[in-house]
Amino acid sequence: MRWILNELAPDLTIRQAGPDDHPACAAVFLAAYRQAFPLHPPEYYVPERYFESITGEEQWVALQDGRIIAVLSVYWPENFIHSLYVDPAVQGRGIGRRLLAAALARAKGVCELKCDKANKRAVSFYKHLGWREVGEGMAETGPWVRLRK
Structure with a gap:
């Protein structure tokens, strides 16, 4: 495709x-x-x-x-x-x-993704496209947020 x-x-x-x-x-x-x-x-x-x-x-x-x-x-x-x-x-x-x-x-x-909170540009990008926060956690790179659309 x-x-x-x-x-x-x-x-x-x-x-x-x-x-x-x-x-x-x-x-x-x-x-x-x-x-x-x-x-x-x-x-x-x-x-x-x-x-x-x-x-x-x-x-x-x-x-x-x-x-x-x-x-x-x-x-x-x-x-x-x-x-x-x-x-x-x-x-x-x-x-x-x-x-x-x-x-x-x-x-x-429904789709989901996780994004490192430190990557503010990416978090803003996804939220601008209508993704919404549904969770958060911690990884070796630091805190992350789970987004859903």
Whole structure:
């Protein structure tokens, strides 16, 4: 399944990721993660962190000019959006919103996600899109909030 979006990014393509996409997905993940959580030591930002995080999940990507610029990982048995990362160079252009909308269109029922509270930009992004807080907890990265839509 593929969507061509014409609103904010006229040449944006969204599709399910395949194994050949994983290195580019890891690069986007690391760039966005480094921006969102800059306090980790440099050795924390390694591609293996991405590969470990996607086990059992389905990945979707947004491409522009044939290049992966955003990645979303979802665990369908629980309708759980595990991660959404957009290349920092193109953030704020509606790409993450469109990738998330594509995933939500495939969901059967309510979706949830967790977001580190320290990532205030992401929490604000989800709330702006109508996600609401339904819980909170603590992880090794600090407190998080559970959101539902």
